[in-house]
Amino acid sequence: MIANDGRRERKKAQTRARIQDAALDLFAGQGYRETTIAQIAARADVATRTVTLHFPAKEDLLFADDPFTPESLAARLRDRQPESTLDAVREWMHATMRELDERDRATGVDPAHLWQRRALRADLLMADDDLRGRARAGYRDLELLIAEAIGEDLGLPTDALLPRLAAVTVVTGLREIYVTREGRARTAASELAGLVDEVLAFAKAGLRTAPA
Structure with a gap:
């Protein structure tokens, strides 16, 4: 029973991944709004109902199963002492990226595939006002977690300007990696990790030079 x-x-999981890959290909080739669920089902070689069972809303094809979850970040920040918040965020990003690469290698998937797909997804989100708005709202929880933790580091309330500004800088910077010239040229976690470090270093510099 357990084996079954x-x-x-x-x-x-394989079916979900196949459906999402089919959706991304179609979205990129003919547009998000122009693509139908029936077309996605045909490309993925599944029934239309199978697509809607896995992804009840069309937007879910782009937003479901994101590995960088607020829950995993919250757990990492709870255990950050004596690290600073930004160091903990850096390690959380690196660890999550390594885990994703290891998962793909274990299942015989080229790890570069995931990062190429995330770059394609980022392009699609940037090209559509509604999708871009939903993506921005989805990052809100990450921003609030980071702002609260930075506030604790600095002895400031979560809604103070400096923690909020630093948190927005971090989350926006990490999101923008995929649509930058540098990000497009890198298709491995080990390569993208360097860009993660640049974002965190930029935020750290801002905190260091901010007025007391």
Whole structure:
């Protein structure tokens, strides 16, 4: 029974990934709004109902299963002492990226595929006002977590300007990596990690030079 359950879950995950890949290809080729669920189902070789069972809303094809979750960041920030918040965020990003690469290698998938898909997804989000707005709202929880933790580091309330400004800088910078010239040229976690470090270093410099 346990073995059967494991196979069932792997098959389910493979189907989800195939549907998302099909959706991204179609969105990129003919536009997000012009693509129908029926077209996605045909490209993924599944029934239309299978697509909607996995992704009830069309937007979910772009926003579901993001590995950089507020829950995992919150857990990392709770354990950050004696690290600073920005050091903890850096390690959280690096660890999550390594885990994603290791997962793909274990299943025989080229790790570069994930990072190429994330770059394609970022382009699609930037090109559509509604999708860009939802993406911005989705990053809100990450910003609030980082702002609260930076406030604790500095002895400031969460809604003080400096923690909020630093948090927005970090989250925006990490999001922008995928649509930059540098980000497009890198397709491995080890390469993208250097850009993560640049974002965190920029935010650190801002905190160091801010008025007391």
